[in-house]
Amino acid sequence: MSTSLTRRSFLSAAAGLAALSGTACASPATSGSESDSAKTSASADQIMGSLSLEQKIAQMIVPAIRTWDGKDNNVTDLSAAPQVAEALRRHQYGGIILFGQNISSVEQTVRLIADLQANSMQGTDAKASYAIPYLIAADQEGGSVARITMGTRGTGSMAIGATADAASQNALKTGQVFGKELSSLGINVNLAPCADIIANLADPGMSTRVLSNDTDTVQELCKSFWAGVGDNGVITTFKHFPGAGDGADQPTAVHISLDELSEQGLAVFGDLVSQGADMIMTAATTFPEFDDQYVLADGKTKGYYPATMSPKIVTNMLREELGFGGVVVTDALEMDQFFEEPNTGDAIVAGGKDDVECCVSVAQKCIQAGCDILLIPVDLNSPKAASFYDDYIAGIAAKVQDGTIDPTRIDESVRRILDLKEKYELLEPKKTDGVDADVAAAQDVVGCEEHHAIERSIAEQAITLLKGDGVLPIAAAGKRLVIVGRTKTDANPIGAALDELMEQGVIDQDVFVDNRLTGKVKGIAEAATSIYVDCYFDEADGGKLAYSKDLSAAIAKADYVVCLSAVPAGLDALQDSDACMQGITRALKESSAAKAKFVLLSDNLPVDAARFADSDAIVCAYLSAGFGIGATSQGDAKSAGAYNANVPAAIRAIFGVGKMAGTLPIDIPRLVKGKDGRYTYSDEVMYKRGSGNGED
Numbered sequence: 227m228s229t230s231l232t233r234r235s236f237l238s239a240a241a242g243l244a245a246l247s248g249t250a251c252a253s254p255a256t257s258g259s260e261s262d263s264a265k266t267s268a269s270a271d272q273i274m275g276s277l278s279l280e281q282k283i284a285q286m287i288v289p290a291i292r293t294w295d296g297k298d299n300n301v302t303d304l305s306a307a308p309q310v311a312e313a314l315r316r317h318q319y320g321g322i323i324l325f326g327q328n329i330s331s332v333e334q335t336v337r338l339i340a341d342l343q344a345n346s347m348q349g350t351d352a353k354a355s356y357a358i359p360y361l362i363a364a365d366q367e368g369g370s371v372a373r374i375t376m377g378t379r380g381t382g383s384m385a386i387g388a389t390a391d392a393a394s395q396n397a398l399k400t401g402q403v404f405g406k407e408l409s410s411l412g413i414n415v416n417l418a419p420c421a422d423i424i425a426n427l428a429d430p431g432m433s434t435r436v437l438s439n440d441t442d443t444v445q446e447l448c449k450s451f452w453a454g455v456g457d458n459g460v461i462t463t464f465k466h467f468p469g470a471g472d473g474a475d476q477p478t479a480v481h482i483s484l485d486e487l488s489e490q491g492l493a494v495f496g497d498l499v500s501q502g503a504d505m506i507m508t509a510a511t512t513f514p515e516f517d518d519q520y521v522l523a524d525g526k527t528k529g530y531y532p533a534t535m536s537p538k539i540v541t542n543m544l545r546e547e548l549g550f551g552g553v554v555v556t557d558a559l560e561m562d563q564f565f566e567e568p569n570t571g572d573a574i575v576a577g578g579k580d581d582v583e584c585c586v587s588v589a590q591k592c593i594q595a596g597c598d599i600l601l602i603p604v605d606l607n608s609p610k611a612a613s614f615y616d617d618y619i620a621g622i623a624a625k626v627q628d629g630t631i632d633p634t635r636i637d638e639s640v641r642r643i644l645d646l647k648e649k650y651e652l653l654e655p656k657k658t659d660g661v662d663a664d665v666a667a668a669q670d671v672v673g674c675e676e677h678h679a680i681e682r683s684i685a686e687q688a689i690t691l692l693k694g695d696g697v698l699p700i701a702a703a704g705k706r707l708v709i710v711g712r713t714k715t716d717a718n719p720i721g722a723a724l725d726e727l728m729e730q731g732v733i734d735q736d737v738f739v740d741n742r743l744t745g746k747v748k749g750i751a752e753a754a755t756s757i758y759v760d761c762y763f764d765e766a767d768g769g770k771l772a773y774s775k776d777l778s779a780a781i782a783k784a785d786y787v788v789c790l791s792a793v794p795a796g797l798d799a800l801q802d803s804d805a806c807m808q809g810i811t812r813a814l815k816e817s818s819a820a821k822a823k824f825v826l827l828s829d830n831l832p833v834d835a836a837r838f839a840d841s842d843a844i845v846c847a848y849l850s851a852g853f854g855i856g857a858t859s860q861g862d863a864k865s866a867g868a869y870n871a872n873v874p875a876a877i878r879a880i881f882g883v884g885k886m887a888g889t890l891p892i893d894i895p896r897l898v899k900g901k902d903g904r905y906t907y908s909d910e911v912m913y914k915r916g917s918g919n920g921e922d
Contacts (some may be wrong), residue, residue, distance in 0.1 A: 291310055423438075
């Protein structure tokens with residue numbers, strides 16, 4: 227069985243780690259507001275004994291409230307969305323999950339969450355004896371998944387894993403930054419980190435959200451991140467059990483044997499459970515190599531359920547074998563993964579995802595598998611969706627009443643949820659000096675200069691030189707330089723890095739810059755040093771090659787070409803048919819013809835290092851998100867945005883500002899081209915985990 231840590235002992239352990247980090251930032255006050263509701267707060271025991279069946283089921287549901295009656299009507303102010311407030315009061319939901327649509331500024335977010343909690347205390351359900359505050363959840367992994375859009379993005383998990391001996395401290399510091407920012411806003415559950423191991427880079431569910439492909443490393447960094455988040459009283463959620471995929475956008479089967487999984491993802495989760503993990507999210511992928519088969523919706527075809535719906539994975543493996551007694555939360559049940567079997571394409575349950583009976587059947591299977599929280603059955607975004615939830619809760623209750631769902635399963639789940647709320651002192655509104663004071667406190671914390679300094683430092687430590695020790699750094703003086711972004715949005719990180727390099731005198735102030743991404747030209751065309759900036763991909767109309775004659779002409783005269791590459795997971799993005807691959811291939815070919823040194827800046831999953839092995843130098847930054855905000859706008863927490871620190875750090879390092887001391891956190895296999903012209907991964911490792919310092 228798991229070792230259950232008390233909140234005090236856990237926070238004491240976290241504080242010991244925190245003392246090593248030296249994080250300097252204002253400590254946030256706890257967000258929230260006192261309710262004027264007549265209902266009183268109570269213990270988990272008292273609440274448990276007072277709830278009706280329908281109220282228990284509602285405690286197991288966490289909806290999203292992204293928009294209301296139209297995709298452009300973001301829910302950011304509850305007072306401006308009275309229908310949302312009324313819909314929420316119809317049931318005592320266990321919590322709310324917030325997304326980027328709900329978050330626009332520090333003040334707005336603090337007030338929204340305070341209003342949500344106050345609204346929950348005034349439910350219209352006459353049977354409710356006690357007010358039960360919400361779990362307020364958000365996915366703040368950092369990097370490509372960061373919901374606090376005005377705060378600190380962080381470098382992303384893989385970048386943390388790339389910081390070698392400093393990775394544990396950097397995971398801790400990142401957790402502390404996120405914990406402080408989330409807590410100051412009133413968010414009490416972080417749906418992070420990904421504790422997955424990369425089992426197969428060809429799997430579209432793998433990305434830079436993963437820390438490493440080394441079990442010991444992932445274990446250590448997850449615990450450090452947890453300590454930092456927990457130091458601020460925020461609940462950490464480890465995902466996606468059983469730990470072999472960080473979530474694809476479509477129904478996906480992960481082909482990994484149980485023996486392999488036992489040494490990887492299960493080992494990580496087993497360690498986290500033994501240390502007292504509070505909450506675990508299950509995967510939406512299927513595992514046909516070892517899971518049981520089930521009869522699908524047509525009554526005859528056999529297939530596999532997503533891990534979330536599998537009794538073997540949730541109850542047998544997680545509950546019984548690993549001994550997890552905490553809260554199991556599903557991945558978002560609105561996703562297609564819960565309705566379509568990936569191998570056969572057949573429906574898992576009858577009716578379709580827009581049918582409430584179908585969704586109730588999915589909920590039934592999740593509950594019977596051993597899950598406690600049903601996350602986003604549908605987005606609560608319209609009167610129709612509000613009515614859906616009435617029928618959804620009634621439908622689950624009917625399955626309990628007719629014996630299809632064992633009532634003890636409902637009681638077990640609700641008890642776990644209430645115990646978790648009680649453990650983190652969430653069963654009663656927090657006493658504060660008022661929302662205005664909470665806003666002021668949060669504005670001192672979210673996106674503060676100290677947090678961005680931590681983020682920048684980790685980004686600089688992560689930059690990895692895979693190849694080109696004799697090529698880099700670039701001495702810019704008197705050279706013709708070409709920087710090729712992927713899209714026009716790359717103007718922000720490229721511009722921020724160049725501005726800083728010029729301010730520091732690394733690049734001459736009188737350099738001639740022809741920036742086609744911004745349309746701005748500066749300096750004199752006859753200057754000894756010139757920089758041409760362009761891109762090769764246009765995201766409009768589904769994405770297409772946007773490689774200009776002017777770019778070809780600039781490369782023909784260049785001494786150095788720095789080309790950004792952002793490859794997502796899976797193999798499709800690495801094929802010759804992909805427009806981005808065509809753009810990079812052309813730039814590499816033209817650079818070779820001009821005898822210019824070609825520097826590949828890999829700013830996402832570093833598998834492009836194998837695709838463009840002929841590059842003269844390869845530098846990895848591990849994050850392609852957050853290009854829309856300029857780094858120079860940071861410093862004012864009231865208006866700051868979550869920008870990308872990784873790519874500017876990589877560009878600075880390419881020009882000599884930074885050591886490029888990072889090491890590769892995953893193995894990169896060699897790519898081979900088959901007779902059909904398609905690239906696949908071979909069994910040979912081209913760049914081993916731990917590679918760096920320019921060693922080819």
